[in-house]
Amino acid sequence: MKELSAKYNPSEVEDKWYSKWMEKKFFHSEPDEREPYTIVIPPPNVTGILHMGHVLNNTLNDVLIRKARMDGKNACWVPGTDHASIATESKVVARLKEQGISKEDLTREEFLRYAWEWKEEHGGIILKQLRKLGASCDWDRTRFTMDPDLSEAVISTFVHFYKKGLIYRGVRMVNWDPVGLTAVSDEEVIHKDTQSKFYHLRYYVSDGNGGRTDKYIVVATTRPETIMADAAVSINPDDERYGWLKGKKVLIPLINKEIPIIEDSYVEIGFGTGCLKVTPAHDANDYAIGLRHNLPITDIIDDHGRLNENAVILIGEDRFVARKKIEKMLSEAGLLEKVEDYVSPVGYSERTDAVIEPKLSTQWFLKMEGLAKVALDSVESGRTRLIPDKYRNTYRHWMENVRDWCISRQLWWGQRIPAWYLPDGTIVVEENAEKALEAARKIDPALTAADIRQDEDVLDTWFSSWLWPISVFDPGLPGHPEHKPNADLAYYYPTNDLVTGPDILFFWVARMIMAGDEFLGKEPFSNVYLTGIVRDKIGRKMSKTLGNSPDPLDLIAKYGADAVRIGMLLCSSAGNDIFYDESQVEQGRNFCNKIWNSYRLITGFEVSDSAAQPAAASSAVEWFRAKLSSTIETVEDHYSKFRISDALMSVYRLFWDDFCSWYLEIVKPAYADGKPLPLDRATYDATIGFFDALLRLIHPVMPFITEELWQDLAPRGRIRSGRHRRPPRHASAEKYSPEAASLAESQGILPRKGCRRRQETRRRGFHRRGECLGRRRVLHDRHERTLRSARRPRGHRRGDCKDREGSRVPEAFPRLRP
């Protein structure tokens, strides 16, 4: 018997396989005659580090891909990272700031050089971390959304939609992030209820000559610092209280600018004072009112959220400082009627957590109407299946109410918008500067390269992510639907399953469906498995600021990657949030140890070719064979329904209860003279076969320990590289054999389920009197101590053997030994 420690040591085993699996070509896949099974990774931020959400997501991905690989499919999991413009750029800016460099002092080229340096230095750490988790990606296919050819795909896509007339430039009220200094999409704004104040201000009615009358109205606002941008005060036309106001003008407090009273039914009579200050430049609704009433627009807030010269007063002050100061000024001027505490929803930037400033600006948009219809139809028709399907409702709602997609971002890190402005303001959109110049010269042959100017903005990161399932295989295709897909794309596309979080169902999943339809006429995947959010034990979201998120690498070091994977999967039924608790990882670790020790037992068996197989052993073999088959069927069924944690639990119980507690306890040889008796050949071979099958069954979930033991169990030959080197999975599930079952039953070998609970056992009448005593008697001469705690399988209760007279034991009870 080999010397194996009684405790499984994951780090030893994992280091070994980790480095093997990192070898080039190990999980590499090329198109061949087999059926492909493909997953593209939801690309993590290139500068991100592994958190529990990644662990959940990538464990699920890896389970699926390893399962497919063992099923004999040509499994390909494409890894990669996302350039994440806002997140990465703000990290680079912060880092430069530490070095005393401000972004404004750099040219675009200089800044990008820093950014790439940073990316080379810190980027891709997360992919190495994923390998620690056992992710069996095809590392040779690693892609980055800003790889040159992938960027070209993005540019081509822009040109494609522009020429199709779906991309336009327009002035819109956008969500401005004054910290990130960029517009963000509606989806990137998080509304949070925020404690603020409701200021009631006096607006005096104008006397018509720049002076004020003694009449005034009270306007309630949460943003007094924007009064200088007011274009009107609006009342509801049906508000009888203010009938006298109609046609009058009022003066903006402090600056005494005259603005008209307008009537608009948007104003609710019952809310606030019934008077609404209309500030078209700084509120989306006010902007809409402004358009209706043709009001002038005064923009008083600059990109950094400071008041600009249009504000007349408090120029240069930050908007929140200005709010405090203006409160004081108003109060001193006797224009502040009262201040109430007020909780109102305020939009925050998802990336920088800055308060979003509604701001008018010129942006690029992609028309969504037609695309959304396609994406909706794909899910409604079931061509793309959402798991769990409760998300179909939210998906439909979103798709039916989608607005045009603002695709420009005022950043440098990303794909620059391929639009060039001619001196007269004409826009040409082409894939590169040369083509743009060529197009420009068709308009004005005198133009030179110096005369045309490229748009400064870059594209939204999702504008590259939505091409991901296509561009990782064939970056030449997006934007060129007339091209023939290359061999990779033709073979791997559409991919099979996508595992991702529901938070990016619209950002990413829906848009990938749109792009897939646009360029290939096919959905990029058939199943979308939506995971839950990883929360801590008491239900809080994992977050850095709360400090409740464990570092997955620490966990892996402590418990092993297999244990971490199990810990995540145990509690992750699809779509439910995950309540992470370290004790689940412990459970995983314990299971690893159980497997390890069962292996120690099995490899310690001495085999005798001459020994006859005891009847108990032969029925145990038959019983377990049936049990194994039926469990394999169950597990397959669970997998087919994406019930991964159920699949895991089925194998867990099969391995632990049925195999270890029942089967091994029955067949393991007795001791004589302090030495174990040898095991007969038939039982031994069967046992090895079962163990082999069990390892393969649990391998997708626990790749490290199963790889180690399976390689050790029998000579496996040289490990092949390049393809999956596992045998094509356990043979198709054998049918459950009723004969074996009844034989096992007649021998008193009971499946665990049958005797776990007393009632059930009684009802089924499985137990014969004396059965347990029989086992106890046999065990008695094995060891004195064993008597007190007879090693019976779980669930085999003492309570069933109330009558303990030794004499009642039936003679023929051949369970544990010959």
Place this chain on the structure above:
RNA sequence: GGAAGAUUAGCUCAGUCGGUUCAGAGCACCUGCCUUACAAGCAGGGGGUCGACGGUUCGAAUCCGCCAUCUUCCACCA
């Protein structure tokens, strides 16, 4: 404010067609055991008015209504 989903043991969750595979699993807990694979273990045990109320039915965890609580998404009333 609108929508969707959830509520089953201390915790996390299964429960498919309304009925002898319906009170289930894992963990946790309690008791006894360092035993020759494993104390990261073994054996045994306790534990639930299936959120409340009403209805349909011969029969309801399951179907319907209503209420309560929770979660998420959408919207933003200044």
